[in-house]
Amino acid sequence: MRIVLAAAALACGILLLPQAATSREVWQATRMLLPGDTLRADDAKPLELPPSRERPGLIAADRPVVGLEVKQRIAAGAALSERDIGARDLVRASQPVRVLWKTGGITLELQGRALESGPAGAEVRISNPRSGRTIRAIVVAEGTAEIKADQGDEDR
Secondary structure, rough: OHHHHHHHOOOOOOOOOOOOOOEEEEEEEOEEEOOOOOOOOHEEEEEEOOHOOOOOOOEOOOOOOOOOOOOOEOOOOOOOOOOOOOOEEEEEOOOOOEEEEEOEEEEEEEEEEEOOEOOOOEEEEEEOOOOEEEEEEEEEEOOOOOOOOOOOOOOO
């Protein structure tokens, strides 16, 4: 079938050229990156990626990555993927956390221990060492999470 179409196209004076797949630019690590590193401008450079090396989740070079946090080890020369980097965690698992509980005009503060890590806006579980209960709070700043009055304990 393909030969017949090509012959027919030649008979009509039409030149058929194979469609060239287009490459795109993605970010590539310039050095070994370790979990917890914050990406600087010299940690990544654009890489023209041929279609044969394309895979889901690679980060396009037109997307800013400076200031994002490395989530897993990345070898020098590797293309950066969504799994590899993300928003910087402001609360880290097993670290002390300042927890604010706000209702009306009252704010209560307690110390807890984060059970998971999270960036600003993420909901994380926090252990209250005094009561032994686990609460959920929203990360609002470095080492700080907030419980809104309508949120409650996980154990209820």
